[in-house]
Amino acid sequence: MTAAELGALYQQLILDHARERHGEGLQPTGSVQSRQVNPLCGDEVTVQLTVDPATGNIASLHWEGRGCAISTASASLLADLVHELPADELTTRIGHFRDVMRSRGTLEPDEDLLADAVALQGVARYVARVKCAMLPWVACEDALRMLAAPSAPEPV
């Protein structure tokens, strides 16, 4: 990696989100939550979704965790993305994000789907760091699954 590539991995937007984190801190009013651990480093994140009772859409995402700049920025960017998205739309976007992350840099992210989270695309070239970026998205996907399950969601 050259210095230019270090900048491609840690884009300014990522460093900003790692410092000024959006959606950090769990809420007493959340609907479902999921905790995921990265076994490689022990980092963890808990993602909490709150459903808008009027529309049934995802009203907000909050999170709490411990991790590197990549994983905290990723959680922060994801929190910005979810506002008022229908659950199945959010699931689709998570799927796209995963495809990008697994592409080793060959798949261009769709900005219409991922908004500012496209800044994470540089991570895809660092296989060892893909799990860091994915962690909050995997937790979000798991929380969405709980919402979809007709059985009782995990109480918050």
Added chain:
Amino acid sequence: MTSVTPTVQPEVHPVGAHRAEVDRIRDDFPGLHQQVAGHPLVYLDSAATALKPRQVLDAERRFAELRTAAVHRGAHTLAATATEEFEGARATVAAFIGAAPDEVVWTSNATEAINLVAYGFSNASTGDRLDGTDAFRLGPGDEIVVTELEHHANLIPWQELARRTGAALRHLPVTEDGELRMDLAPDVIGSRTRILAFSHISNVLGSVAPVAELVRQARAVGAVTVLDACQSVPHRPVDVHALGVDFAVFSGHKMLGPTGIGVLYGRRELLRELPPFLTGGSMISTVTMERAEYLPPPHRFEAGTQKVSQAIALAAAVDYLREVGMDRIGQWQGMLGQRLAAGLVGIRGVRLLGPAPGTERAGLASFEVDGVHAHDVGQFLDDRGIAVRVGHHCAQPLHRRLGLTASTRASTYLYTTAEEVDLVLESVADVRPFFLGTPR
């Protein structure tokens, strides 16, 4: 980049005088002469695994090419030569640590060596063994003692042994700075203590355990001592008889040798009584359909086809180290460790773990960068070709005690230059400015 001034001055530690020799040593290590991320590799991860000199690679290759034959089996010439070289390697490694050849058992690595001892105790404690002695029989009421700074390799096997036998596992705590609470040793090590297992040098802190005092206390209560010498045998002279420990373990790959070979040292009288761990071919004398008689140590503990070329390569590594001189390697690394420690405490926002500069430490230093995750530190350094270890270094309880989940570790070896140490220090000073926008 502004330079970080190490407080260890070159005139106190003659860097220049060593430089020519280090350069000569570096020529023997092909791995050092490669580019990473467009920079010359700066390998500061030798505590995890050491690079290998040509002499070791050549020894392994020569054996594999010309001497391949089963040892201790068959009567043909090659088999006899292979056996001779294999046992010769054992004698070389034994002499290196001040042991007798029959006190050295080949294992796959240090982890397996610790498990061999733990399962020896375990096997002596279950069923109606005829050959196990009371020395290794454990049960409820007995205690196994470790320390809070152990590598998981020297913790989990004892957790499991305690679980299987009903013995209790206790530990000697460390302070929040990672110092062993020796003041508590007399409370923790007592008449119930049967095993005391501890690291000679911490792989995270670089601190050196007071071996003599711990051995004295263990002996006073009749406990067996197990020394994790993974970070000492490669880096300084170690004489197991002089230390007085009952067992000691280390791994070949951390001392210029290949992976797949490790060593268990056991005091002769104890090895004679210890039941085997793995059983099968090569470790028996007489076998009937009902039972078997076992060979005396060390072969009793070496079931199945052995790690022959690896053992021979490890002996070549030992020859290499001896030629340079363990005293000098130890001094050189002590100097590099001090240079690292002194440099790190001088960097804004960096917390050095383990002994303060000026206090004895091995040639490694772990640290935390305030506000920056260890993985980000590691990635930043990698961008400059610097290889360090990040994470919990297989010592989660210690990190928890230090109030951390992860740290960054730079570790040196005989091929590390003072310039490389300065380079990592300069780069660490750039980490917070990059991630946090703080002034340097």
